[in-house]
Amino acid sequence: MTQDTMKAVRIHAFGGPEVLRYEDAPRPTLKPGEVLVRVHAVALNPPDWYLRDGYRSLPADWRPPVDLPVIPGSDVSGVVAAVAADVTALAVGDEVFGMVKFPSFGESAAYAEYVAAPVTDLARKPAAVDHAHAAGAAMAGLTAWQFLIELGHDEPNPFQPASHRPVPLSGQQVLINGAGGGVGHLAIQLAKRAGAEVIAVASGRHEQFVRDLGADRFIDYTVTPPETVARDLDLVLDTLGGPTTARFLRTLKRGGALFPVYPLGFDGADEAARLGITVSSTQVRSSGSQLEALSRLLAEGRLRVAIDTTFALADARQAHERAARGGIQGKIILKVA
Structure with a gap:
């Protein structure tokens, strides 16, 4: 391996986990506005396996073109190794974390020893938080933040004509x-x-975990379908989403909201309109400014990231x-030597 190469995990053909190959790859070069991050930790997210599988879970006309080979992943924590000439906000040696170039459908390239990241996608890593936990805060934290607290951008919404609007949460x-998972x-x-x-x-194995995080009530879906016992709610955040999310409409009061992440x-839609429920x-x-807000909460101990399991990048x-087996508590992390 030379200074122009690095170790990375690449996909040469779409498929299951077996298509992930740990190998030499070209080290990224910087564009204006970017920094080169020496990666210490990477967090796994569902878009990683959507990409690995060739986005077969998406409708055919939604599947973006992807040039192979491709490096998956978006969430990193590491140390700035180089900066583009126009970058002044960060310097070599700064510890940073972020969700890189997302959504970019194959351009994020985080499963690697080095990643080129727009400086606007990064935040400074809190000194008291290690790289594994910082990486785990990126996509999961931004998803929770943009759904619940502040959208923070005016980009077109691919899922609906209108922008998503978080709702007031105080007293609701x-x-x-999916309360035990990353988001x-x-x-x-x-x-x-x-x-x-x-x-x-x-599931029941997560009960003490989520109660320790502050949950007031707990429903074990393996024992009791939540839609049969929850009533008059103001908001449902369904971190799983998909075809089963409509069952939560019956748990909401008129004027309530259902936010499916997927x-x-x-x-x-027709039932939601009849019930007066907003579905959004x-x-x-990516948002470095929102990550800065999350970083402050992490630094103060007011937000914590749980790690399910840790693997080497080569693994x-x-x-x-592990992700395919489900039941994840927090985040799965890859550590980069």
């Missing part, structure tokens, strides 16, 4: 489905900080296999 009853466990904490009463839905497959979603986007296949 909020149900979070869910951070959403609990943000909703509680905003003054909501939080009902967490997850809205494709939702078929309850959005595409999470990305095993990490994806």
